[in-house]
Amino acid sequence: MLRDVLGKTLFDQRRSLLGWSLALVLLVAMYVAIWPSVRDQPSMSDFLDQMPEAFRSLFAATGADMSTGAGYLQVELLSFMGPIIVLIYAVGSGSSAVAGEEERRTMDTLLANPVSRTRVVLHKAAAMALGTALLGAVLAAALVLEGRLADMGLPTGNVVAAMLHLTLLGVVFGSLALAVSAATGSVALSRAVPVVVAVVAYLVNGLAPMVDWLRPLQKGSPFFQYAGHDPLHHGLDAASLAVAVATTVVLVAAAVWGFRRRDVHG
């Protein structure tokens, strides 16, 4: 594992990734366990229909339908809790990537080796992306396997597609954290900026259907790339994938550029 910066970074996270994975498996188990009682309560769907439109739009995504397993998960897990968990991990990993080593003062020791700053940033970005992908994979596996136990009727392909989109959502914000981390060397700033941007992007995506002037902005929101096409029902969306990947590439390039030109804090 300790052969390069990527391996070392994942090695450092091995326990925390295990913890996150366990938490996700348990979380899915909880939602799955509640599912039969929700299914047998048609009034849940009525309740959803009676919610104010803004509320429904923000928290339940459009076309929410609590009477099917997929609809239920869409409302309960994928529109809020899932993204939050993946974002917390990805932003934490991205922000500690460069600034974390600087604040713990290990960056001098690391960079004194014949390893370029570009390589350090790229390896850290890869570690963040792989960690996020692992969480996405664990979520997908948990949903498919645990959902089968409760007869939720989840289409495996679409679950995988939704989790791939969710992973990319995390990677985009993780890359933003990494870019701020690399450009400023501040852990606090590199956590705060992505959180603020994520809240704004979430609101833009959720409220755009009702607010005219937000509508043109909606397609720019990473949350729109993630769930605008309802992946649990419609699978992958090539355009959304392309936008998310392109955003990530631009942000990682910015991270490299930002770190190469400044003083390392020591």
Add this chain to the structure above:
Amino acid sequence: MDRASLRLTGLSKRFGETQALSDVSLEVRPGEVFGYLGPNGAGKTTTIRLVMGMLRPTAGRAEVGGLDCWRDPVATHRLVGYVPGDAATYPRLTGRQHVDYFANLRHAGAGRRAAVAEQQARAGTLAERLDLDLHRRAGTLSRGNRQKLALVLALMTPRPMLVLDEPSTGLDPLVQQEFHALLREHTAQGGTVLLSSHVLGEVQRVADRIGVLRQGRLMAVEELKVLAAHSLHRVRATFLDDVRPADFEQVPGVRDVRVDGRVLTCNAPQHALDALLKRVAQHGVDDFECAEADLEETFLAFYAGDFEGSSRAA
């Protein structure tokens, strides 16, 4: 240009409003141990981090083996072993894991396995000489042991140049001796050392030349012998009878003479000690102490221009 040489040319660094380093020019020759001295905050660490390519010079340049330290960091790092000022390590990794990680980072591509094994063996020998347990996690090590780990990591890969920022902080005297022996082995093979310290005593034992830094300016570069003669000693003598200040004030080089009844305190550079001792011995002595003064005090005297025959660099 020799791979083991270091050259600073008009090197300057400004942090916002603070001028941390001003126009420092300096050459460290192959096979030499250069002691970089100055009080805390004088700019020693700034200089060293410029040499390591961690900081971007505001003006001037630093070169190792003819390579620019900021523009060509990866190539210069192949020539340099580095111990940073606070010897930060990864708390959850053991010493052995640090060795594996850095050995791998230093050798990509073909021959990596053999090179890594070689460094692991050398790290083992070094750890033994410095009395360090590589199986423990760095987070559980004392300050001194973390410092030893940083030394092992810097020395396990053969490099023509060593850059050491306050390397013996926290090391006990026996280990310091071993460390100095390692430095001598390094220079015997033509290697160069840049070593910073705020303790003159340490530099005295190993350095060939020293540079004195203050407030970001290189005040003087001296052969060690010259500065050693300037190093102030604080003398305190208790006599059996009352003495007068005038008895000691005439000794050339002696300063700050104070007499309080039977107790004399004064400061004297090394070259004045002989005359001072003879003068003291003319009286009955109850107690006598002589300790090397803080480098700070030697500096102050030095800057005040009290010493003759010192070549000023700036």
